[in-house]
Amino acid sequence: SFVPPGQQVCKEPCKQPQAVTPYSSKGPQVTVEIHPKDSPPQLFKKLSFGKGSRTTEAPRPPGGKDLHAYPWDRSSLKSLPVDLQQLEKLDAYALKVDVKSSVEELVRALLKQARSDLEKVRAIWMWICHHIEYDVVGYHNKSQLANRPLDVLQAGKGICEGYAGLFEHMCSLAGIQCMKLFGYSKGNGYRTGQTFTGDSDHAWNAVYLDGRWHLLDSTWGSGSVDDSFTKFTFRYNEFYFLTHPALFINNHFPDNSNWQLLKPALTLKDFENNLLRNSNFYTLGLLAAHPQTAVIQTVNGKASVSVDCRPATLFTFKLRGTAQQGLLTLKRQGMQLDVYPQKTASHKLQI
Known part of the structure; x- marks a missing residue:
């Protein structure tokens, strides 16, 4: 499996330290749960803004009620009911937030208008999709690439891992359980019938809302690049926000098949053979194409x-x-x- 840059592999059992609570003061209190850098992915660092402390359960691995039937049941394009009209005011607010001094200050500003966990995720999603551009220079020259959340924020650009890392970090600060996922994608440069080998080529996220895991891709939600990967164009795409897993699998194949959130899960050969149906296919009102294979x-x-x-x-x-x-x-x-x-x-x- 693909190991993100800078992530170490734990060779011996790791002892988890206890949560550390700052001493009492007149200002806001923050409870921070600290884990070693090489902790398993289900353990997170959480911060809670505001007065008092907040307890956040450690994320559980996907399974059971997280799973959706495959193929798509044609019910909804999203895995969670979302009233976009009710989110319009929040969306407009998030777009206007202009904070780049720190990720913490940015999240604090965004959460001023967000009440529910869904609204927190939505505010973070909208901000990233409209303020972070794909780094076409860094894509070709990795030495100039920003990947750490603060670097991506201040540069205003990154590639998929930068988008997913910033999204994960912002959700963590907001008290939202979030995972950064890696895998193969049928994105720019994909050729019909192509096979996938070697390291992962894309990164995206899963968020935990209303007792279930949901998938989203802020890189693809923000816009697109040309065929030569030399020019990025902001072009917001709502389709990749909480996308139904049976549709998300059309062009996202995670390293860990559990994160397909599907029952039954597809094999890599299924993914390679299946016809590519991009977001426009479904937003136009198309439902299915037969046969399913690309060739x-x-x-x-x-x-x-x-x-x-x-x-x-x-x-x-x-x-x-x-x-x-x-x-x-x-x-x-x-x-x-x-x-x-x-x-x-x-x-x-x-x-």
Whole structure:
């Protein structure tokens, strides 16, 4: 598995120190639970802002009620009901917060308008997605890369591990259980049918809300880079906030299969073979595509594809740049497409 830079491997059993509570004073009290740097991931450092102390349970590993059925049941794009209209005022407030002196001060400012744990996570999410840009220079030159939370905050940029690390640290300060996850992704540069080997290529987060773990990706929520990884464009994407795990798995495969939050869990071969459906597929109201695989073999010279959708939708297609080699049938809730390649070869189908 991938080990984040700077993380040490514990070779001997580690003794966990007791929580340390500062002596009484007139100002706010803070209870800090301190663990060794090489502690297992379910142990966290927590800070509680405000008067008095706050006890936060150690996060439990995912399982049981965290799991969602696969394939997607078409119920919701998110794993937790979220009323976006009720969050509009909080979103607007978070976007205007301008604090870069310290991560602690930033979290303190954001939490002024956040009441529930969901609102705390939302405020942190919105701030990061609109204030941290993808570091295209650092991506090519790792010596110039900011990865520590304070460095990412003050530079205003980072790559996926920087986004995920800052998000995890801010949630920790807000008293929210959060994990930084690593794995493979079908992102910029992905090729249809690609296999994945070696170290992880992406990082994202899981947060614990309402008694369950939920997934999000603030890197992909913030915007996109061009094909050459030389230019980043802020383009907020709501889809990657508390995404339903059966949809998140389309382009995120964690090192630890438990963090798929799926039952049954997919294998890496399933992930490699499955058709890539990005966020636009679902935000357009499309529901499913058949077959599920990215590579389709013709049978007697014909390959068939179908797409299900909620609203009436107009489809067009191109096979090797032309629409002359197929029959497209529009239906009330989707379409059926039969294509007839004129020669034996690998053909790219665009719908």
